[in-house]
Each structure stands twice: as structure tokens, then as C-alpha cells.
Amino acid sequence: MKKIEIFNRELNQSLSSDEKQMNVFKQQIDLIMKSVCERLDHCDKSMIIGTGKMNDFSLTFFVKNFKKVILTDIDLNTVNEAVKEFRFTEEELLKLETIRIDYTGFEKNGFFTDFKERIVNCHSFEKIDQVIQSKLVGLEEYSFLKGYFEQVDLIYISPIYTQLVYNQLLHECAALRESGYPEHMIKYIEGIMLDEMVGIIERFNENIFKTLRPGGELVALSDIFQVDIGSRFYLRVKNGIKSHEVMDEIYEGYKEKYGIGLGDYGLLNLDEKLKSYLSRWLIWPFDDKSAFIVKLKIYKKI
Numbered sequence: 469m470k471k472i473e474i475f476n477r478e479l480n481q482s483l484s485s486d487e488k489q490m491n492v493f494k495q496q497i498d499l500i501m502k503s504v505c506e507r508l509d510h511c512d513k514s515m516i517i518g519t520g521k522m523n524d525f526s527l528t529f530f531v532k533n534f535k536k537v538i539l540t541d542i543d544l545n546t547v548n549e550a551v552k553e554f555r556f557t558e559e560e561l562l563k564l565e566t567i568r569i570d571y572t573g574f575e576k577n578g579f580f581t582d583f584k585e586r587i588v589n590c591h592s593f594e595k596i597d598q599v600i601q602s603k604l605v606g607l608e609e610y611s612f613l614k615g616y617f618e619q620v621d622l623i624y625i626s627p628i629y630t631q632l633v634y635n636q637l638l639h640e641c642a643a644l645r646e647s648g649y650p651e652h653m654i655k656y657i658e659g660i661m662l663d664e665m666v667g668i669i670e671r672f673n674e675n676i677f678k679t680l681r682p683g684g685e686l687v688a689l690s691d692i693f694q695v696d697i698g699s700r701f702y703l704r705v706k707n708g709i710k711s712h713e714v715m716d717e718i719y720e721g722y723k724e725k726y727g728i729g730l731g732d733y734g735l736l737n738l739d740e741k742l743k744s745y746l747s748r749w750l751i752w753p754f755d756d757k758s759a760f761i762v763k764l765k766i767y768k769k770i
Contacts, residue, residue, distance in 0.1 A: 489753040494526045496750060497764075501525075501624070504685050504766060505533050508621055515620045516540060517571075517676065518628035519547045524689060524752060525624060527551070531560050534622070540569045540613075571675075572633050572668055573610030579603045579633075583640050588649060593656055600660060610671060617678045625676065627691040627752065627762055629734030632668055637661045669734050677741045677769070686767040688738055690731040691752065691760040693722055705761055706751065715749045735765055742767035 505511055514534040516525070519541040527550075530537045541547050544566055551564065570576060583603070590596045641654050680686055695702040708714030723732070738744070746766040753759050 490523055493524065493750065493752055497525050498529050500746075500748065500764065500766070501529055501533075501687065504622065504687060508685060509683065511621055512536060513538065513616075513620045514622040514624065515616070515679065516624050516626065518626035518631070519550075519566075520626060521546055522550045524626050527554060530624075531556065531563055535563065536565060537563050538565045538567060538616070538620070540567045542568060542570055542575070544568045567613075569612050571612065571628075571672055573607045573671075574633055576610070577603055577605070577607060580636060580640060584643055584647075587644060587657065588647065590653070593653075596653065596657060596660070600657070600664075604664065608667065608671070611678075612675050613679045618681045620679050620681060621684050623676060623680055623684070623686045625686065625688040625690075627689045627731070627760065629669060629672075629690050630730045632665070632672060632730070634661060634665055634730060665730055666733065669730065670737055673734065673737050673741060680742075680769045682769055684769050686738070686742060686769070687764065688735060688767065689750075689752075689762050689764050690734050692719070692729065692731045692763050693726075693761050694754070694758055695761060696758055697756070702759070709749050709751060709761075712747070712749075731763075735763060738765070738767060743770055 511534050513536045514530050515538040516530070517540055519539040520543070527537070527539075539547050539551075547566055551566075556564075574580065586599045587596065590599055638658065641658055644654055644657075645651070676686065695705060705715075705718060708718060728736075744765050744767050748764045750762045750764055751759050752762045
């Protein structure tokens with residue numbers, strides 16, 4: 469396995485939410501997806517972006533409602549293991565197609581292959597800039613799913629924006645800290661790469677946009693913030709989750725305190741490309757101690 473695939477497999481395997489609570493979440497998603505399918509003029513091809521362990525959606529729903537279900541992820545081992553848990557017939561299994569995708573191009577460029585080794589030898593901001601820029605060469609033109617452009621009726625994006633590269637970069641920076649690399653240099657790296665995430669997310673969304681056929685719909689989930697179960701903030705969110713007015717107030721307060729995150733920007737950028745007609749807030753259980761507050765938006769390609 470390549471380094472990015474290994475990191476994502478470990479990330480996928482770490483998801484261990486309560487099965488009962490997760491099923492409740494999936495049922496909510498199923499109801500929303502059902503309404504989306506009813507609006508589509510035909511349901512031939514559907515595609516999942518960031519399939520993983522399928523902790524946030526029901527694969528059975530897609531198999532029952534579409535002629536072809538395309539499962540994409542950089543970690544296909546986890547995807548294949550998850551598929552085996554379903555008791556699909558041979559006919560249903562023939563509907564499934566799995567595609568391994570590097571959504572960012574960082575694997576193609578070998579960004580993390582020798583990242584720490586090269587950074588450790590950087591003793592100035594200028595040298596750090598040189599190393600990072602050398603690893604980003606050509607990524608502005610990176611694309612994926614070219615063979616599916618304007619072919620897919622429905623695309624479902626799992627909460628993936630916060631997992632596109634930056635988490636792994638923070639993991640690498642943590643290792644640099646442990647090795648004694650100067651903190652101010654590490655902060656500089658984190659800042660540079662946070663700025664780069666704007667372009668990474670924009671390219672990711674552009675590829676998704678091109679894959680969707682005219683008239684097709686996109687359902688995007690994005691984890692906006694994480695909460696500790698039982699905390700005052702969690703209870704406030706839980707009590708107000710069904711009210712857009714209450715959640716908007718909570719969200720505005722959160723942004724004033726912490727700013728706009730990667731999850732926010734993923735949806736904001738989609739807003740510029742597609743027509744949004746529905747928005748929902750949901751609680752996505754992570755484990756017995758924490759949960760993610762997820763924003764779901766439905767888009768149509770005009």
C-alpha cells in the first residue's frame with residue numbers, strides 16, 4: 469500500500485460508532501435520498517465519493533434504486549470488506565463497481581513519500597517553500613473520473629472535505645514535533661498547507677461537478693464541527709438540530725469564534741457551481757464520547 473492509502477485505511481478502521489445510533493443516522497439519510505430519487509427523471513448511475521466503511525449511508529438503498537452503483541475511495545480494502553457484510557444476490561453484486569481514486573493528486577506526486585526527511589533538512593522558511601512547491605508541481609491540472617464526465621445521475625459525497633490531505637499533513641507535523649523540529653517552522657508548514665487546501669477543495673469539487681450529468685443531483689455531507697456527547701454545547705445542538713433558525717445561530721457563533729473550516733469551505737464552493745435547494749443539519753455519531761455535527765446539502769446541475 470502507498471502512504472496515503474495506509475493513512476486512510478487506518479482512519480477508516482478507527483471509525484467505531486455505536487451501531488444503533490449509526491442506523492438511526494442512516495435511516496435519516498435514506499429518507500432524504502428517497503426524496504432525491506423521486507425527483508430524478510432516471511436512475512441509471514449513482515456514485516459514492518469517500519465510500520469507506522459506509523458508516524453514513526445505506527448501500528442497500530443505492531443497489532435497490534440504481535442500475536449501477538459506483539463506489540470510490542483511495543482505500544478499496546475497507547470498501548470491499550464492507551461490501552462483504554451485505555447479503556447481496558449475484559445480480560445485485562453485478563450492479564456494483566469499485567474504483568480506487570486519489571482525490572487530490574498527492575499520491576501521484578508522492579507528496580508524503582519523503583516529506584519528513586526533506587523538511588527536517590530545511591532550516592529556513594524559504595527552503596520549506598521550495599520543498600512544498602516542488603511537491604505540488606502540476607496539481608493545478610489534476611483530474612479524476614475523466615471516463616465518467618457528465619454520466620452520473622446522482623452523486624453522494626460522504627463527509628470527506630476535512631479528510632482531504634490536511635489531516636495527514638497534521639499527522640506528519642506531529643511526528644516532526646516529536647523529533648524536535650522547531651515549532652515555529654511547523655506552524656509555518658501548517659499555515660502554508662491550510663492555504664493550499666482552498667485549491668485542493670476547489671479542484672476536487674470541479675471534478676465532481678464535471679462527473680454529474682446535466683439535470684443530475686448531488687447530495688453532499690460535510691462535518692462542520694465535533695462535539696463532546698453530554699456537554700452543554702452538545703445538548704444545545706441536539707435540542708435545536710431540527711430548527712434552521714436555532715442551528716444558524718449556533719453556527720454563526722461557532723464561526724465567529726473559530727472561523728470557517730475546511731468542511732464549511734467545501735460546501736461554500738459547491739454553492740458557486742450548483743443550485744442548492746435543500747439544507748439539513750444532522751448529528752453523526754462518531755463514538756460513545758463524541759459526535760460530528762454534519763451539514764447536508766442537495767444540489768442540482770442545471
